[in-house]
Structures are given as structure tokens and as C-alpha cells.
Amino acid sequence: MNEEIPPSPWAPDWVPDSGFQLRLAGVHFDAVRIQGQLGEEVAKSLCRLTGHGPGPIVYELTGYRWMYFLLPPHTARVRTWPAYTQRYTSRTRNASAYVGVPALSGTTWPLAWRSVPTRGAPYVDPDLLEKVTGTENA
Template identity: 55%
Template sequence: MTMTNAIHRPDWIPASGHQLRVAGVHFDAVRIQGVRGELVAERIIEVTDGDAGPIVCEAVGFRWMYFLLAPGEVRKHSWPLGVQRFGGKGDRTITYIGIPALDGNTWPLRWYSEPTPTAPFVDPGLLGAEAARRG
């Protein structure tokens, strides 16, 4: 018997709580604020039948949505206005992204969509198209 939704926990996801990880090492990140980010995330989850890849949501402040892409992907694409990108070679600044554990108390962060074996990262082409539609 195979488990279709077996727990997939890459080594950059903490076992408990949440930890900061440097963007551009284990993943690149695209950040979209508030309702726009939620709409983009919901659409990607819908289009991928719930297998959207890793999306982290902040519960406080600007309520940022962080879409995690494979390392090196953020610089290969152009992004619409209002979309912030983190990671990639040549960045002069180091950005830390908060990553929650898969369960337990991770406030103020939570998974909006978890990484899976079939979607270890968000598809950058799909993300860019949906971000542009919601711009």
C-alpha cells in the first residue's frame, strides 16, 4: 500500500517551531503581500489540485505569502510589480525567510501549502502568471 500524501520534510524544514533560513541556499522565495498573495496562492493550489508546493503565510503584520522556488529560479523569471524576490547568485543582501515546522505551534507562521515529493517547490511560471493576473 502506498501513501499518496506521505509526509515530506526536506532538511531545511525545522522539526518544531520555526527557524530562519537564508534565501538562495535551499530555496529562492517570492513574497506577495496580503489578499493578493492569498488569491495567488489559492489559484495555484486550485490549478495544481492541491499540490502547489511550499507556500508559507504570516499571520500578523502585512500577512506576507512566501512562495518557495527551487534555488536559482527567481532570477530566471521576470516578476510583476509588487512581487518581491529573494535569493539567487549576485544578491548583495542576505535575506532570511521564516520556515515553520510541519506541525505543532509555529505561530506567527504557517504552511498555506506544504512541499510534497511531487511538488518540492512552487512552479515559477505558474506563480508569475497568477501574480500578473492578480496585479
């Protein structure tokens, strides 16, 4: 008996096929990093406002449990973010900044997806993230 193999879920080319890989911020995406429970609250708000499709959000399963909101390249540095965030762009502290990106499936510890990228939301909307973090028009 032949079984139909389901198509692979859609993923941008910067998402690895297995495990996880470090990606240079500012090239494939910019990132805004928020720690622990506060990051989770921001992610919940984005999910609620987008009908559970906010775009790619990666979180760390250990340590400070950072949450990384992946934005289109070159969009994080032109905005003002609250003090509890860190931004990763092509010009992060005069050095290169790398963000871990997990595969869509399989073993990716210590990283996981809180929300995966989709064709409709390949990135988190920076305007919406700005609104949720309370920095819109700051």
C-alpha cells in the first residue's frame, strides 16, 4: 500500500532543514529580543492580534528563556524600542550579531518555535510589535 507523502511546510530559505543554525542578523532578518515572561506576554498579544499568525518567533528553552521576534531586514534599527528589549541588526553594537534559528521539525533543542514563519507572515510585523511593546510614536 502506498501512502501519500504530505508536502513539506513552507519555510524561508534561512530556516535550516534540521537542528538549528546561527544566522547573521541584518541579512535574512532583524530580531528584537525580549526576556522570559515579558517576551511570552508580547508573543501572546501578537498572536491574539493576528489571529494566531504573527510570523516567526523563536524562543530559548533554557536559561533566561529569551524570545526572538524576527522582523524584515533593516527594520529594527530605525525604530525606538523599550529598554527591556535588545535589537539585532546589521549594526548591533559595532559587531556582528547572530540569532539561532531552529528547523521546523525534529530535534532543535535548546531552541523552539513559538510561532513559525508562513507565506502570509514570513516576518513579524514591526509596526505591530512596536504597538504591542508600547513604543509606537514614542
